[in-house]
Amino acid sequence: MPTDLDALTRRIRAFATERDWERYHSPKNLAMALSGEAGELIEQFQWLTEEQSAALPPDKHEAVRQEMADVFIYLLRLADRLGIDLMQAAEDKIDLNEQKYPVEQVRGSAKKYDED
Template structure:
């Protein structure tokens, strides 16, 4: 079982190559599949209250985890096809967010409402 992003990356690439899926895994197709999987994740939370969404049953949590896994798989495959270092991209984005959304001296976000990264 992979325990690092690099190992997972290698395993996913080998899996796709062994099945000759590289020809189907264009950046466009992977991005579309990623969006579809994100939609499937949303289905698990549709119509739930905030409280219900934070108190999923073990089975619901397992199903959500599998959808999250699908999303990560497609995201890693997309990064492979585009030559994007995901860790470096996250580091860059976090540096941008730290500047855009500073913390006040009391440790609270400077803005009242959470914003998307």
């Protein structure tokens, strides 16, 4: 079992290559599949209360786990196809968010940075 992002990306790439699915894994198709899987993840929480969503029963928890894995796999595959280093992209985005949302201005507030 892979223990780092690069190893997992290689395993996912090999999975697609062995099945001759590369031709179907265009960025457009992968983004659409990612969106579909995100929808399936959201569906697991539909109509639950805040409390219910935080204390899922084992079967629902497993369903959420599976859908999260699908989202993650498609995201890694899309990044691989586009040559995007997700770890670096996430670090860069956090840096931007730290500038956009200074602690002293946003602590405890759910407002977006451009809302008064």
